[in-house]
Structures are given as structure tokens and as C-alpha cells.
Amino acid sequence: MADQPNNAVNYPALAVPHIQLHGVVDDRMYDSFKQQLTGAPVEGPIVVSITTLGGDPEMARAMGDSIRLLRDYTGRETLFLGKVAVYSAGATFMASFPAGSRFLTRGTRLMVHERLMQSNIQLNGPLNTLSYTLKAKLNEIEDSIRIQDEGFADLVAGTRVMLDELKRKATSNWYIEAEDARDLGLVLDVI
Template sequence: MQTDTDMNNASNYPLLATPHVRLHGAVDGMMYANFQQQLANAPADGPLVVSITTLGGDPEMARAMADDIRLLRQYTGRECLFLGKVAVYSAGATFMSGFPTDKRFLTRHSRIMIHERQMQSTIQLNGPLNTLAPTLRAKLHEIEDSIRIQDEGFADLVRGSQVTLAQLKEKAPSNWYIEAEEARDLGLVLDII
């Protein structure tokens, strides 16, 4: 149940009312270009607020945006705040992992959705037998490396929260939907506005 504190919490975080970078839609190359442009146009001083609403998209573009935020924080010492609005699904959660848990916020009635990376692939085996095993090994290496990348992102997402990596990995295969209040209670975000 929503409390008066939840409803009036926005006054505690006035900077979140006007994000410097506003992202919405599919996480893809166009969003990344838009992100870079808005980042370049944002004021150079003071905290930077980035908001996102997304149903997901390309996890590598999300990782690239998260890395830009990490580099900005590390090389300039600038405070970067994350504001998830309405839906922070899939690649949106990957992007959120680029912000420390105490710099993450959600708007009321928002949800996060976390799942495992997906792969759809067909392997065609055609040719001399000696050439088939390397094809299979290459696909296995791709899967293994993708799992390592996924687990690195999962670790970043839960670092500083009450959720363990093992818990996340247990819930992710079945699409873990987390409402704003639960995300706050689990420490995945600092607060709700």
C-alpha cells in the first residue's frame, strides 16, 4: 500500500524532476546515439540525472551506455543519478547496473524486469568431418562467454543490495518482475519518487 511518504518523496530529490538525459523506447544504436548527444549537451557541472523507460533491447548497447556512466563517474567524480520510469525491462536493467544502488530511483508504479540473455541460433553442419567440431566449439565458446558477460552484469546490478547473485540467477530464467516498492525494499534502488 502506498504511503504519504511515497507520494511526497519527490520533494526529497528535486533534481530528479528534470532529468538532463531522457531515454525512452528500445535500447539500440539509435538510443545510444541519442544518449551520447544528450550527455554532450548536459551541463558539465553538478549531478547528472538520467531517466529511462524501456521494454528492453540490445544488451550490448545497454552495457556501452552503462560503461559511459561508469567512466564519467570514475574520471570526473561526478554524481550520476538513475531514474527508472514506468518500465525498466531487460536491457534497461542492464543500463541501471551502471549506477551504484544508492544512486538509483524509480517513479511510483514502475517495474524492473530482469531475465537471462537470450540466444536464437541455428547451427548448420556441412562439410568434412574435421571441420565440424571447430564449428560446434565456436558456438559453445560464444554461449560460455555470453554467460560470463551476463553474470558480470548481474553482479553489478545486485552489488550493494540485499539480493545475492545466486538469488538473481535463480529468478532470472523465468523473467523476474520487481515492483518499485519491492526494488526499494531489496535495496536495488535507493528510493521511489
């Protein structure tokens, strides 16, 4: 396939991201993110690249919130560059960038899935108290689903993907090739 012209020429900062993240989305990545953000230029667009097979969705949301606050309070443009693999929590982080500010490198794959939970419920005590344990776990599950759906809505905002379609495909790990992501409007372009 011949190379197609792309939007990269309009975004020269993509060549050298200010913040480069790789590996598991966890506390260490969040610390690296904060340190690199502090050292980033104070003017012009901020480019954040990530390569990840996933990790902690709450750390992804925390990094994304920092990006949103930067955009909201300074008006600066923030650009997302996914490289090689943007799985799970990486897609959660990507959702904090507007669809028109997202890019993937050639051959990159996205993977979106439902949040996962592994938990044991220990029922031990007077019968009248056991229902509270079950209700607490149910509340945790329901709130996690709400958080997941908010992130899914952010991911598809301004794209050709309907929220119901994403939720349906996410139940069995939806892998999306870079070019398909572009065609669906999940990213502006593939570079």
C-alpha cells in the same frame, strides 16, 4: 497507502533529468544518449531517466560504460531514474549505476531475465572441421553467460539480493514492483 517521505527531496535534479531515454534500447537510443550527454551541464549531478521494454544488451552496456567513465574520471554524481518500465536491457543499463544512486517512479516495474540467443548451427564440411564450428558456438554461449553474470553482479552489488537468487529468478523473467525493488535495496527510493 499514504505517501511516505522519500529521498527525492535530497535530489532535486530528479525532477528534470538531463538525459531522457525511451523506447527500444538500440543504436538510435545510444545515439540519442550520446547527444544528450554531450549537451548536459558540465557540473553537478547527471540524471538519466529511462523507460524501456528492453532491447540490445550491448547497447545498454555501452551507455552504462559511458556513465561509469564519467563518474570515474570526473567524480561527478550520476543518478538513474527508471520510469514506468525498466525491462531487460534497461535493467542492464541500471546496473551501471551504484544501488544508492538509483530511483524509480511510483508504479514502475523492473524485469530481469537471462540473455537470450536464437541461433542455427549449420554443419557442413569435412568431419574433422565440424567440431570447430560447435566449439566456436559453445565459446560464444559461455562468454555471453560470463557477461550476463558480470551485469547481474553489478545489479545486486550493495543490495539485499544475493547473486544466486537473481540468477535463479532470472530464468523465468523476474518482475519487481518499485516498492519491492526499494525494499530489496535495488534502488534507493521510489519517488
